[in-house]
Amino acid sequence: MTPAQAATRAGTAAELAARAHNIRRNVVRMATGKGEGYVGQGLDAAEILAALFCSELRLGTGRDDDRFILSPGHYSIALWAAMAEAVMLDAGLLDSYGADGSDIIMSTHRGAVAGVELTGGSLAHGLPVAAGMAIGNALAGRPGRIATFVSDGELQEGSQWEAIMFAGHRRLSALLMVLDVNRTQADGPLVIEHEPLVEKLRAFGWWCDDVDGNDVSAILAGLDAARADERPKALVCRTRLANGVPLLMQRDRAHFVRVGDDEWQTVADQLEEGR
Amino acid sequence: MSATERRPSTAEQMGRMTAPGPFAAGLLAVAERRADIVAVTADSAKYTDLLPFVERYPDRFVDVGIAEQNLIGVAAGLAMSGYTPVATTFAVFATRRALDFIAIQCALTHENVKIVAGLPGICSTFGPTHQGIDDLAHMRVIPGMTVIDPCDPFDMEQATIAALDHDGPVYLRQLLGRHEPPVLDPARHPFVLGKARRLRDGTDVGIVASSIMVAPAVAAAEQLAADGVSAAVLQVSTLKPFDDDAVAELAAATGRLVTAENHAVIGGLHSAVAEALVGRGVAARVAAVGMQDEFGVFGTRPYVAEHHGLTTDSVLAACRRLLTG
Missing domain, CATH: 3.40.50.970 (Thiamin diphosphate (ThDP)-binding fold, Pyr/PP domains)
Known part of the structure; x- marks a missing residue:
C-alpha cells in the first residue's frame, strides 16, 4: 500500500483488528444461550466484515454509494454484528437475534432492516443479483461497487458459475466478490474439492488473489491491489471456522455448531484470552 | 473487416x-x-x-x-x-x-x-x-x-x-405470431388486468377458455348454436388475480362449465375455475379440456393438438357430454 492510499483508508490495521474483535464479541453475545447456531461463521468472517464495513466500503442509500450483498443468509449473525459495530444497526437489537417476530433473523430478508439488500437463505443467489446491480450501475453511470460476500460452499451451485462466467465476459468491474473459504459445509468438511480457486477465477476473466481471511492487514492489502483492475474482482479469503475460540475450532468441523449451556462462559473467556 | x-x-x-x-x-x-x-x-x-x-x-x-x-x-x-x-x-x-x-x-x-x-x-x-x-x-x-x-x-x-x-x-x-392465432376481434376493448371478458352470451353451457383455446371455444359455441344450444364463452387472460366474479356468474347462469386451456388441467385454468366456484359456493359441473396429466408428444401443432384433445371437437364433445349427462 502506498502512503497516499493508506491515508485515504479509514482505520489502521490495528484499529480494524480491534473492530473485528468487537464483531466477534457481538457474535458471541447473540449466540449465547441459543444452544446452537451459525456462531462459527460469525467468528470466521469478523476480519472480512470489519475491513469491508469499517474501511473499504462507503455504504448508504446515496447515488454514488457502494452496496453490500450477503449471499449466504446463514452468515446473518456476522452481518448484524458488523452492522452494529459500524453503527448501521442499533446494538440493542442484537439481543433479539433469532427471536420470534424479530427482524434480526437467522437469515436475511431484503429491506427488513435498512442496509440489507438481498434475501439470503437459498444459496448462490447473491452473485447473479449482484451482477444485475453492477449492470444497473453501469447503465446509470453510478460509480458505486457491488461488494458480494460469498461462501465457498456456494461454489457447488451452478448459478454461481453462471454468474462468474457472465461477469467475466461482461467485465463487470463494479463487482467485488469476497469469497470466504472455510472449507466447511452442512455435512462437515468440504464435500467437493474446489481448488485451485485463484486459477479458476482468473481463467473466468476475473482479477483474483488469495489472502489470510483472518488477517486484517492481508485483507486490506488484497482490497487495495484489487481496486484498480477493470475486471470483476475476487478476493479469496482463507478463514478458520470459529476463529478466536479454540473450544469451537476444535469441535468437529460443523456448519451448525451445538454449544451446551455450560460452555458459553468458556467461549466468552477464550475469545478475550486470544485477543 | x-x-x-x-x-x-x-x-x-x-x-x-x-x-x-x-x-x-x-x-x-x-x-x-x-x-x-x-x-x-x-x-x-x-x-x-x-x-x-x-x-x-x-x-x-x-x-x-x-x-x-x-x-x-x-x-x-x-x-x-x-x-x-x-x-x-x-x-x-x-x-x-x-x-x-x-x-x-x-x-x-x-x-x-x-x-x-x-x-x-x-x-x-x-x-x-x-x-x-x-x-x-x-x-x-x-x-x-x-x-x-x-x-x-x-x-x-x-x-x-x-x-x-x-x-x-x-x-x-408469450404468443409470438402477428396473425396466429387469428385476432378474435380487434375492435374489442383493451386488455384489463384481472378481468375476464364475455365474448358470447349463452344459457345452456359456459365455456371458460384461455390462450390458443379461446378461438376453438368460440368455434364450438357457434356450432352448438347451429344445433340450438346456447353456449356462452368467457375469455380469461389473467390467471392471477383471477376473475372469480365472472366465473361464478357464468356458472350460476348455466350450471355447466367447460374449461379449455393450453396447459395441464391440473394447476391452471381448470383449477382456478374450480377454486373460484368452491369459494363462492356455486354448484356446477365442470369438464376440463387441456393436457390430461400427461406429457406432450413431438409434432406439428395440429398433430399435437389432435393427439391431446386441444381442439374445437374436444370442446364440443365436452359440452355435449355435460348437456346430455
Missing part, C-alpha cells in the same frame, strides 16, 4: 430481422416513454421477439447466455437498481430451471421483474422438454405473482403494455 465496411448490429448478428410481433410492439411502445425498461434474455432474443427492441435500444439489452438462473438473478438485480427488466426465455426453462430465483428474488419482495415466457403449452413442436404445460401451475402458487396468458396477437400486445405498467412481478406467457 475494412474500415468502410459497416459493422453489423447486435440484432443483425443474431439472425434474420423480422417484423415486430405483438410482444415487440407492446414493448417498444412502453420503452419509448420509459427509460427504465431493459431487456434480458438467455440466448433467446431471436425466438422471443426481442430483436426490434435490441435494434432500437442496444444499450438496454443484456444476453446472459444459456443460464436461466442467472437470467432471473440479473433481472432481479436490475429491478433492485430501479430498472424494470423484461426477462425472456421459454416457459419451461423459466419455470423449471429458475423457479427458486423467481420465488425468492422476484416475488418475495415484490420486485418489478417481468418474465416473458415463450412457447406456452403445446406451441412448441419440440416435445416435452419445450412444451410449457405446467408453467402456470408453478407461477400461480407463488405468493404475489401476477400471471397472464394472452389469447391472440391483439391481446398479447395489450397484455405486454399492461404487464410493464403494473407494479410488481409478472409472469406473461
Whole structure:
C-alpha cells in the first residue's frame, strides 16, 4: 500500500483488528444461550466484515454509494454484528437475534432492516443479483461497487458459475466478490474439492488473489491491489471456522455448531484470552 | 473487416430481422416513454421477439447466455437498481430451471421483474422438454405473482403494455405470431388486468377458455348454436388475480362449465375455475379440456393438438357430454 492510499483508508490495521474483535464479541453475545447456531461463521468472517464495513466500503442509500450483498443468509449473525459495530444497526437489537417476530433473523430478508439488500437463505443467489446491480450501475453511470460476500460452499451451485462466467465476459468491474473459504459445509468438511480457486477465477476473466481471511492487514492489502483492475474482482479469503475460540475450532468441523449451556462462559473467556 | 465496411448490429448478428410481433410492439411502445425498461434474455432474443427492441435500444439489452438462473438473478438485480427488466426465455426453462430465483428474488419482495415466457403449452413442436404445460401451475402458487396468458396477437400486445405498467412481478406467457392465432376481434376493448371478458352470451353451457383455446371455444359455441344450444364463452387472460366474479356468474347462469386451456388441467385454468366456484359456493359441473396429466408428444401443432384433445371437437364433445349427462 502506498502512503497516499493508506491515508485515504479509514482505520489502521490495528484499529480494524480491534473492530473485528468487537464483531466477534457481538457474535458471541447473540449466540449465547441459543444452544446452537451459525456462531462459527460469525467468528470466521469478523476480519472480512470489519475491513469491508469499517474501511473499504462507503455504504448508504446515496447515488454514488457502494452496496453490500450477503449471499449466504446463514452468515446473518456476522452481518448484524458488523452492522452494529459500524453503527448501521442499533446494538440493542442484537439481543433479539433469532427471536420470534424479530427482524434480526437467522437469515436475511431484503429491506427488513435498512442496509440489507438481498434475501439470503437459498444459496448462490447473491452473485447473479449482484451482477444485475453492477449492470444497473453501469447503465446509470453510478460509480458505486457491488461488494458480494460469498461462501465457498456456494461454489457447488451452478448459478454461481453462471454468474462468474457472465461477469467475466461482461467485465463487470463494479463487482467485488469476497469469497470466504472455510472449507466447511452442512455435512462437515468440504464435500467437493474446489481448488485451485485463484486459477479458476482468473481463467473466468476475473482479477483474483488469495489472502489470510483472518488477517486484517492481508485483507486490506488484497482490497487495495484489487481496486484498480477493470475486471470483476475476487478476493479469496482463507478463514478458520470459529476463529478466536479454540473450544469451537476444535469441535468437529460443523456448519451448525451445538454449544451446551455450560460452555458459553468458556467461549466468552477464550475469545478475550486470544485477543 | 475494412474500415468502410459497416459493422453489423447486435440484432443483425443474431439472425434474420423480422417484423415486430405483438410482444415487440407492446414493448417498444412502453420503452419509448420509459427509460427504465431493459431487456434480458438467455440466448433467446431471436425466438422471443426481442430483436426490434435490441435494434432500437442496444444499450438496454443484456444476453446472459444459456443460464436461466442467472437470467432471473440479473433481472432481479436490475429491478433492485430501479430498472424494470423484461426477462425472456421459454416457459419451461423459466419455470423449471429458475423457479427458486423467481420465488425468492422476484416475488418475495415484490420486485418489478417481468418474465416473458415463450412457447406456452403445446406451441412448441419440440416435445416435452419445450412444451410449457405446467408453467402456470408453478407461477400461480407463488405468493404475489401476477400471471397472464394472452389469447391472440391483439391481446398479447395489450397484455405486454399492461404487464410493464403494473407494479410488481409478472409472469406473461408469450404468443409470438402477428396473425396466429387469428385476432378474435380487434375492435374489442383493451386488455384489463384481472378481468375476464364475455365474448358470447349463452344459457345452456359456459365455456371458460384461455390462450390458443379461446378461438376453438368460440368455434364450438357457434356450432352448438347451429344445433340450438346456447353456449356462452368467457375469455380469461389473467390467471392471477383471477376473475372469480365472472366465473361464478357464468356458472350460476348455466350450471355447466367447460374449461379449455393450453396447459395441464391440473394447476391452471381448470383449477382456478374450480377454486373460484368452491369459494363462492356455486354448484356446477365442470369438464376440463387441456393436457390430461400427461406429457406432450413431438409434432406439428395440429398433430399435437389432435393427439391431446386441444381442439374445437374436444370442446364440443365436452359440452355435449355435460348437456346430455
